[in-house]
Amino acid sequence: MKILVQKFGGTSVGDLERIENAARKVIKALEKGYKVVVVSSAMAGETDSLINLARKITDFPNEREMDVLLSTGEQKAVALFAMTLRKLGCPAVSLCGWQVPIVTDKVHTKARIKKVGTQRIRNLLEEGYVPVVAGFQGVTEDWEITTLGRGGSDTTAVALAAALGAVCEIYTDVPGVFTADPRIVPNAKKVPYISYEEMIELASLGAKVMQIRSVEFAARYGVRIHVRSSFSEEEGTWILPEEEVMEKVVVRGVTVETKESRITVVRVPDRPGIAAKIFKALGDAHIVVDMIVQNVSHDGYTDMSFTVNRAEAQKAEEIVRKVAKEIGAKEVVRDDRVAKVSIVGLGMRSSYGTAGKMFEVLARNGINIMAISTSEIKISCLIDEKYAELAVRELHEAFIEEEDIEVEKGGG
Amino acid sequence: MKILVQKFGGTSVGDLERIENAARKVIKALEKGYKVVVVSSAMAGETDSLINLARKITDFPNEREMDVLLSTGEQKAVALFAMTLRKLGCPAVSLCGWQVPIVTDKVHTKARIKKVGTQRIRNLLEEGYVPVVAGFQGVTEDWEITTLGRGGSDTTAVALAAALGAVCEIYTDVPGVFTADPRIVPNAKKVPYISYEEMIELASLGAKVMQIRSVEFAARYGVRIHVRSSFSEEEGTWILPEEEVMEKVVVRGVTVETKESRITVVRVPDRPGIAAKIFKALGDAHIVVDMIVQNVSHDGYTDMSFTVNRAEAQKAEEIVRKVAKEIGAKEVVRDDRVAKVSIVGLGMRSSYGTAGKMFEVLARNGINIMAISTSEIKISCLIDEKYAELAVRELHEAFIEEEDIEVEKGGG
Numbered sequence: 001m002k003i004l005v006q007k008f009g010g011t012s013v014g015d016l017e018r019i020e021n022a023a024r025k026v027i028k029a030l031e032k033g034y035k036v037v038v039v040s041s042a043m044a045g046e047t048d049s050l051i052n053l054a055r056k057i058t059d060f061p062n063e064r065e066m067d068v069l070l071s072t073g074e075q076k077a078v079a080l081f082a083m084t085l086r087k088l089g090c091p092a093v094s095l096c097g098w099q100v101p102i103v104t105d106k107v108h109t110k111a112r113i114k115k116v117g118t119q120r121i122r123n124l125l126e127e128g129y130v131p132v133v134a135g136f137q138g139v140t141e142d143w144e145i146t147t148l149g150r151g152g153s154d155t156t157a158v159a160l161a162a163a164l165g166a167v168c169e170i171y172t173d174v175p176g177v178f179t180a181d182p183r184i185v186p187n188a189k190k191v192p193y194i195s196y197e198e199m200i201e202l203a204s205l206g207a208k209v210m211q212i213r214s215v216e217f218a219a220r221y222g223v224r225i226h227v228r229s230s231f232s233e234e235e236g237t238w239i240l241p242e243e244e245v246m247e248k249v250v251v252r253g254v255t256v257e258t259k260e261s262r263i264t265v266v267r268v269p270d271r272p273g274i275a276a277k278i279f280k281a282l283g284d285a286h287i288v289v290d291m292i293v294q295n296v297s298h299d300g301y302t303d304m305s306f307t308v309n310r311a312e313a314q315k316a317e318e319i320v321r322k323v324a325k326e327i328g329a330k331e332v333v334r335d336d337r338v339a340k341v342s343i344v345g346l347g348m349r350s351s352y353g354t355a356g357k358m359f360e361v362l363a364r365n366g367i368n369i370m371a372i373s374t375s376e377i378k379i380s381c382l383i384d385e386k387y388a389e390l391a392v393r394e395l396h397e398a399f400i401e402e403e404d405i406e407v408e409k410g411g412g
Numbered sequence: 413m414k415i416l417v418q419k420f421g422g423t424s425v426g427d428l429e430r431i432e433n434a435a436r437k438v439i440k441a442l443e444k445g446y447k448v449v450v451v452s453s454a455m456a457g458e459t460d461s462l463i464n465l466a467r468k469i470t471d472f473p474n475e476r477e478m479d480v481l482l483s484t485g486e487q488k489a490v491a492l493f494a495m496t497l498r499k500l501g502c503p504a505v506s507l508c509g510w511q512v513p514i515v516t517d518k519v520h521t522k523a524r525i526k527k528v529g530t531q532r533i534r535n536l537l538e539e540g541y542v543p544v545v546a547g548f549q550g551v552t553e554d555w556e557i558t559t560l561g562r563g564g565s566d567t568t569a570v571a572l573a574a575a576l577g578a579v580c581e582i583y584t585d586v587p588g589v590f591t592a593d594p595r596i597v598p599n600a601k602k603v604p605y606i607s608y609e610e611m612i613e614l615a616s617l618g619a620k621v622m623q624i625r626s627v628e629f630a631a632r633y634g635v636r637i638h639v640r641s642s643f644s645e646e647e648g649t650w651i652l653p654e655e656e657v658m659e660k661v662v663v664r665g666v667t668v669e670t671k672e673s674r675i676t677v678v679r680v681p682d683r684p685g686i687a688a689k690i691f692k693a694l695g696d697a698h699i700v701v702d703m704i705v706q707n708v709s710h711d712g713y714t715d716m717s718f719t720v721n722r723a724e725a726q727k728a729e730e731i732v733r734k735v736a737k738e739i740g741a742k743e744v745v746r747d748d749r750v751a752k753v754s755i756v757g758l759g760m761r762s763s764y765g766t767a768g769k770m771f772e773v774l775a776r777n778g779i780n781i782m783a784i785s786t787s788e789i790k791i792s793c794l795i796d797e798k799y800a801e802l803a804v805r806e807l808h809e810a811f812i813e814e815e816d817i818e819v820e821k822g823g824g
Contacts, residue, residue: 016468050488056428057492058499065498068506069491072484076462079481080469086477087470094480098510099555143511 001125003166004034007135007157010044011173012230013077016084022171022230023084026130030090035125037164038092038132039157040081042073063108067137067147071097074134074153082132092130095120097137097145102156104138104146111138111146113155116163133160151211158214162221170210171230176237177202177209180254180396184389187401192235194252195242201344201378204255215239242346250347250354251399256392258339258385260290261313262370263320264305267330270297274327275304281323287312291340291382293371305371307382310336338370339388342380343399355379361398367391413537415578416446419547419569422456423585424642425489428496434583434642435496438542442502447537449576450504450544451569452493454485475520479549479559483509486546486565494544504542507532509549509557514568516550516558523550523558525567525629528575545572563623570626574633582622583642588649589614589621592666592808596801599813604647606664607654613756613790616667627651654758662759662766663811668804670751670797672702673725674782675732676717679742682709686739687716693731699724703752703794705783717783719794722748750782751800754792755811767791773810779803 006029008022022040029036050069054061061069078094085092100120104111124131135153138146148155154170161168177199180188194202196219203212209227218225218239228236268274275294282289292306308316317334324332341362348354355372358379362369367390371382383391418441420434434452441448462481466473473481490506497504512532516523536543547565550558560567566582573580589611592600606614608631615624621639630637630651640648680686687706694701702719720728729746736744753774760766770791774781779802783794795803 016465019469053428053492054495057431057495061495062498065491065494065506068494068508069488072488072491075487076481076484079477079484080465082477082480083466083469083473086474094477096480096557145508 005037005161005168007039009172010041012171014044039135040077041153046073071137078132078134094132098139102138110149154211154214158218161223168225170227175229179400185396193245195245198252202253248347250351251343251345254395256341259310260307261310262335262338264333267301270302291373337385339385341391344378417449417573417578417580419451421584422453424583426456451547452489453565458485483549490544490546506544510551514550522561566623566626570630573635580637582639587641591812597808605657607657610664660759662763663755663757666808668753671722672719673722674747674750676745679713682714703785749797751797753803756790
C-alpha cells in the first residue's frame with residue numbers, strides 16, 4: 001500500500017468551503033493511487049476561543065479538563081471533514097485520538113506520543129475508507145484525553161506517517177520554507193529541499209510552516225515531509241534526511257530573531273562554579289537561555305553575557321541581580337535592543353571562510369557584533385536591533401542570491 | 413453512600429454564569445451529605461448550531477459523523493462545568509460517554525442504552541470527586557460514538573441513577589409539571605407529585621420538563637425523579653412510582669395538542685384486513701398515527717378516521733388516497749383544523765362519571781366532539797381547533813380547580 005498522510009492546518013479547514021477545498025486534495029491523491037489518511041487541526045480560531053472561554057472561568061483552568069475542552073475542536077473538524085468527503089462520494093470515517101489510538105504519556109496540555117495504533121487505520125484503508133484523524137489529541141493508558149501542545153497536529157501527522165511508513169504532506173497557508181522572511185527580503189526564494197537539521201536550525205523561519213518538535217520527530221524516524229500551500233497546486237518544500245537533499249548549498253537560509261534581550265554580569269570573579277550558579281538559578285525559574293558568551297579572564301575577573309526571550313528579560317534580570325550580589329559581581333546590565341541574525345546551511349560543514357565572510361558583510365555595513373555563537377551548520381551574531389533587517393538583507397544577498405558562485409568557491 | 417444524580421439542561425448551562433449557578437447547586441447537595449454525580453447537556457443553542465453546520469454541507473449528513481460532531485457539545489459543557497467546580501474548591505472530573513462507559517446499541521443519532529459502567533464513577537465518588545458526565549452520548553461495543561436522540565441527557569441521568577441506586581434531580585428552566593399550560597390557564601398549579609404513568613400520558617405538558625422516553629426508563633427501574641428549576645430554590649415536581657404518589661386525584665392535568673390533522677376514509681368496505689392495509693401503508697412511511705376511530709358498520713360499509721401530526725398530514729393523505737382507491741373507499745377527507753384535548757389522572761381508574769362529566773363540560777360550552785379515545789388513566793377528545801384553549805380552561809376549572817370536591821364525589 002502506497003500510503004499518504006495529508007495534514008491540514010487550522011486555516012486550511014477554516015470554514016466549510018475550505019474543508020471542501022481540502023477534501024478535493026484528498027480525492028486528487030486517491031485518484032493518483034494513494035491510500036490517504038487525513039489529519040486535521042481544529043478550524044482556525046476554534047482553539048483560541050475555547051481557551052478564552054476557560055480563562056473566563058479561572059486564570060488557571062485544570063489541565064486535565066483543558067484537554068477535554070480543547071480536544072472538541074479537532075473532533076468537530078474531523079466530523080465535518082468526513083461528512084464533506086462523503087458528500088463528494090468518498091467513503092470516510094473520522095477518528096478521535098482515543099479511537100486510533102494515539103497513546104501518550106500523562107502530561108496534560110503537552111503530552112508526548114508513546115505509541116500509535118495502526119490496526120484500525122489499516123483496516124479502514126483496506127476497506128477503501130479514508131480515515132480522518134483528529135490531530136493534536138491523544139489518550140493515556142488510563143483512558144484520559146490528552147493534547148500535544150501547540151502545533152501538535154503536525155506531530156500527530158508525522159507520528160502516523162512514521163507508524164504507517166507513509167509520506168507526510170503538511171498543508172498550510174504558506175507555500176513552503178523560504179530562504180528568508182519575504183516581508184524583509186523581497187528576493188527570498190522558496191527552498192525546494194531542506195534537511196531536518198537545517199529546518200530545525202531555521203526554527204524562526206520554519207515555525208511559520210511547521211512545528212519544530214514534529215520535525216525532530218520526523219528526523220528520528222526518517223519521515224519524508226512535503227510542506228505546501230492548501231491554496232495552490234504548486235510544489236512546496238520537502239523536508240528530508242540529509243542524504244536525500246541533493247543540493248547541499250553552503251547557506252540554506254538567513255533568519256533573525258528580534259524579541260531578544262541581552263543581560264551582562266560585569267566583573268564576575270573567575271572561579272569554578274560561578275557560571276553554574278547563575279544558570280541554575282535561571283533554569284529553576286524555567287527561563288530559557290539562548291546565547292551565552294564568556295570573555296577571557298583578566299586579573300581574575302570576567303564578563304558574562306547571555307540572551308533570553310524579551311518577555312522573560314525582566315524576570316531574568318531580577319534573578320541574576322540576586323546571584324550577582326552573592327558572588328560579588330560588580331554589576332548587571334540589560335540591553336533590550338538586540339537581535340540575533342543567523343545563517344544556516346549543511347554546506348557550512350565542508351566549506352571554509354563562511355564565518356569570516358559573514359562578519360565581513362556585517363562590518364562592511366557598519367554593524368557591530370556583540371556576541372557570536374556557532375553550531376556545526378549555523379552561525380549566529382548578536383547585533384543592535386535597529387540593524388536587524390539590514391543585516392538579513394545583506395546576508396541574504398551575499399550568501400543566497402550569489403549562492404552558485406559561493407558553492408564553487410567553497411569546498412571541503 | 414447516599415448518591416444524588418443532578419442533571420442540568422441546556423438553558424441551565426447556557427453560559428458561564430449559569431454553569432456557576434448550577435455548580436453551586438452541586439456544592440449545596442454535597443454540604444447536605446450527598447455524593448453527587450452531575451449530568452450536563454450541551455450549552456443552549458450549541459447542538460442546533462452544530463446541526464446547522466452539518467446541514468450546510470449536505471441535507472443528509474452521515475449519521476455516524478453526526479454523532480461525532482454533536483457529542484462535542486456535551487464534552488465542551490462538562491469540561492467547563494468541572495473547571496467551574498474546581499474553581500469553587502470542589503474536586504471534579506468530567507467524563508465523556510465512552511469514559512463512563514455508557515454502552516449503547518449501534519443505532520446512530522437515536523441509540524438505546526444497553527449498559528452503564530459504574531466502577532469508574534464509584535471510584536471517583538469514593539475518592540471525593542464529583543464526576544461530571546456528558547449527557548446524550550454513548551459508545552458502542554466497537555468504540556463508536558453514539559447519541560441518544562433529542563432530550564437524551566435526561567435518559568443518561570435516569571440510567572445513571574438506576575445503575576447507582578440514586579435519586580435523580582432534573583434541573584430545567586421551568587419550576588415543574590403543571591396541571592395545564594400556564595399560558596392558556598392562568599390558574600394552572602404546579603403538581604407536587606405525579607406517577608410515571610401520568611407523566612407519560614401528560615406528554616405534551618411533561619415534555620417541556622423532561623423527555624418522555626426517560627420517564628419510561630425511570631418507570632422500569634423505579635428511579636425517583638425530582639424535576640425543578642435551576643433558577644430558584646423551591647421544590648419542583650416529584651415523579652414517582654404510583655404507590656408513592658400520596659394524593660391520587662382523579663385528574664392530574666389537562667393537556668391539548670393543536671398540531672393535529674384528521675383524515676377520514678369515507679365508506680370503506682367493512683372487510684377484514686382493510687384497516688390493516690391502511691395503517692401498514694402509513695407505518696411503512698414512518699408516519700405516527702394517533703387516535704383511530706372506526707364507526708359501527710352500516711350496510712357493509714364504515715367510515716374510518718385517524719389523526720396524525722399536522723406536519724405529516726399531506727404525506728399521510730397521499731398515501732391513504734392510493735390505498736382508498738385499491739380498497740374501493742368512496743373518498744378521503746382531511747381536516748387540518750382539529751385539536752386533541754385530554755384529561756389525565758390515576759384516580760380515573762377508581763372513579764366513575766369522569767368521561768361523562770368531560771363530555772358534559774365540552775357540550776355546555778358548545779364544543780362538538782369529533783372523536784374520543786381513552787386509556788386507563790386518560791380520556792382524549794378531538795375537537796375543532798378554535799375551541800382548544802377554551803376547552804382546556806373549562807376542563808381545568810371543572811376537574812382541577814374544583815378537585816377537592818371531585819375526590820369526595822368520586823370513589824371506587
